[in-house]
Amino acid sequence: MGIRSSYYKGLKSIIVGLASIVTFLLAWEAVFLVMNNPFFLPGPYQVFLAFIRIATLGDINHVPLALHASVSLYRVLLGFVAGAVTAIPLGLLMGMRTTVRSAVNPIIEPLRFIPPMAWIPLTILLLGLNGYIFIIWLGVFFPVLLNTIAGVRRASITLVNVAKTFGAKDLTILRKIIFPSALPEIMTGLRVGMGIGWMCLVAAELIIPSAYGLGYLIEEYFNYAQTDVVIVGMITIGLIGLAINYFMLYVEKRMFRWRVDVGT
Amino acid sequence: MWAHEAWAMGLMFVVDSLNKSFHTESGTIDVIDNLSFSVEEGQFLCIVGPSGCGKTTLLKIMCGLETPTSGNVLINGVLPNPQKQKFGVIFQEESLLPWRTVIQNVEFGQEICSGRCSLDIARKYMSLVGLVGFENYYPHQISGGMKKRVAIARALAVDPDIIMMDEPFADLDAQTRWILQKELLSVWSQLKKTVIFITHNVEEAVFLGQFVAVLTKRPATLKSLIKIDLPYPRSRLTPPFISYREKIIGMLQQEIPSI
Numbered sequence: 315m316g317i318r319s320s321y322y323k324g325l326k327s328i329i330v331g332l333a334s335i336v337t338f339l340l341a342w343e344a345v346f347l348v349m350n351n352p353f354f355l356p357g358p359y360q361v362f363l364a365f366i367r368i369a370t371l372g373d374i375n376h377v378p379l380a381l382h383a384s385v386s387l388y389r390v391l392l393g394f395v396a397g398a399v400t401a402i403p404l405g406l407l408m409g410m411r412t413t414v415r416s417a418v419n420p421i422i423e424p425l426r427f428i429p430p431m432a433w434i435p436l437t438i439l440l441l442g443l444n445g446y447i448f449i450i451w452l453g454v455f456f457p458v459l460l461n462t463i464a465g466v467r468r469a470s471i472t473l474v475n476v477a478k479t480f481g482a483k484d485l486t487i488l489r490k491i492i493f494p495s496a497l498p499e500i501m502t503g504l505r506v507g508m509g510i511g512w513m514c515l516v517a518a519e520l521i522i523p524s525a526y527g528l529g530y531l532i533e534e535y536f537n538y539a540q541t542d543v544v545i546v547g548m549i550t551i552g553l554i555g556l557a558i559n560y561f562m563l564y565v566e567k568r569m570f571r572w573r574v575d576v577g578t
Numbered sequence: 579m580w581a582h583e584a585w586a587m588g589l590m591f592v593v594d595s596l597n598k599s600f601h602t603e604s605g606t607i608d609v610i611d612n613l614s615f616s617v618e619e620g621q622f623l624c625i626v627g628p629s630g631c632g633k634t635t636l637l638k639i640m641c642g643l644e645t646p647t648s649g650n651v652l653i654n655g656v657l658p659n660p661q662k663q664k665f666g667v668i669f670q671e672e673s674l675l676p677w678r679t680v681i682q683n684v685e686f687g688q689e690i691c692s693g694r695c696s697l698d699i700a701r702k703y704m705s706l707v708g709l710v711g712f713e714n715y716y717p718h719q720i721s722g723g724m725k726k727r728v729a730i731a732r733a734l735a736v737d738p739d740i741i742m743m744d745e746p747f748a749d750l751d752a753q754t755r756w757i758l759q760k761e762l763l764s765v766w767s768q769l770k771k772t773v774i775f776i777t778h779n780v781e782e783a784v785f786l787g788q789f790v791a792v793l794t795k796r797p798a799t800l801k802s803l804i805k806i807d808l809p810y811p812r813s814r815l816t817p818p819f820i821s822y823r824e825k826i827i828g829m830l831q832q833e834i835p836s837i
Contacts, residue, residue: 497677572717
């Protein structure tokens with residue numbers, strides 16, 4: 315009975331979800347019919363056709379949608395890796411050493427409240443057209459840093475003492491106790507950072523000129539007044555963001571099978 | 579200093595005129611005051627004292643996590659240094675690494691001590707404390723008593739020079755505590771390790787120890803060192819057992835009148 319009822323529950327939630335999507339599309343179609351202005355707001359079917367066109371034939375320069383998406387993803391991954399490799403070591407150090415925390419906090423705390431988008435003009439000026447990575451790095455860095463610090467400070471002093479009484483030196487304690495203790499928080503930071511990085515990328519692509527990227531696609535077709543392709547770009551951004559988030563949640567769940575509260 | 583001479587006489591563990599005070603904003607707190615006692619190789623010593631008398635601070639000094647204000651602890655004639663000696667320390671709190679399985683936890687001490695771990699040794703001590711079949715469980719999947727067994731197996735697996743326990747069974751229910759006390763004695767009689775066992779439970783101390791060191795209230799000093807002249811296995815109901823217990827409880831009552 316338990317299995318059957320959970321099976322029906324799963325089926326039910328899928329049906330409800332699908333019904334919700336269909337309702338949304340119908341509402342969209344209704345607004346489209348009432349407005350009767352395909353120029354401003356194209357209908358779902360028109361967007362679907364535009365999606366097929368951009369995905370197969372490519373945009374005005376024959377660049378297919380998949381290439382735009384790949385370029386965007388590549389930029390995000392670079393910025394994400396840069397953010398992770400800088401924020402995690404600094405976070406570990408700041409979490410373990412009060413002196414480092416007191417030294418770094420006065421610089422980092424005010425910077426944290428400057429939205430990455432506000433850095434775009436200065437970035438173009440200083441780093442030129444490849445400034446994307448810096449903007450994404452900004453988006454990734456702070457959530458990873460703050461979560462790493464929080465994770466380190468949550469590590470149990472008893473576990474540190476256990477390692478010490480077995481004769482562990484500082485580096486071993488960091489590797490075998492502090493880092494694994496902080497890892498769930500670090501992963502949360504990475505997931506949040508990835509989401510913010512993705513948003514920063516698209517914002518940067520809208521502003522920094524280039525011939526590739528989903529943000530560029532939106533910007534370019536806005537200039538051609540082809541709203542259907544603009545919406546194709548938006549939906550692609552949303553779906554990829556969703557896929558990344560699911561992927562990272564899946565990785566977290568696999569990594570932290572030892573935790574009681576994962577996946578609930 | 580008599581400590582070095584004492585070691586020459588075969589005393590493997592010596593606490594010599596130990597003092598420890600902490601400096602806080604509201605002044606200096608003396609935690610341990612001129613405490614001295616010694617343990618011979620292979621002996622089982624229990625330390626009892628009123629709550630808050632500084633037992634945990636004493637343990638931290640004994641295993642080298644804290645340094646004394648003055649005086650010494652000597653283990654085989656040298657100051658405690660976990661990087662040079664092998665300690666098996668068992669804490670009261672949850673001390674298993676939650677991201678490691680039971681067997682990986684048992685291997686942890688060996689991994690740190692010798693840089694490598696032998697699965698055979700880990701398995702040997704797991705079977706000694708009755709953990710066979712639980713190798714691949716995570717700590718959150720096993721009971722409090724099982725977790726203590728894992729901590730004991732982990733401590734034994736490094737082949738420690740000395741085992742130090744800080745109220746290891748305090749959080750357990752009475753039944754589990756009795757079982758683990760018996761198992762600890764059986765492990766001790768098989769391995770012949772020196773054990774220092776800190777507790778506030780007088781019955782536990784009399785059940786386990788060849789000697790019971792009774793501490794005063796803070797600042798802790800030695801009130802009395804009592805030899806428990808009863809053969810193992812001990813019964814908690816025999817008149818001599820009860821008289822030892824009552825004697826020690828009487829001593830602690832003098833320290834804290836409200837017991």
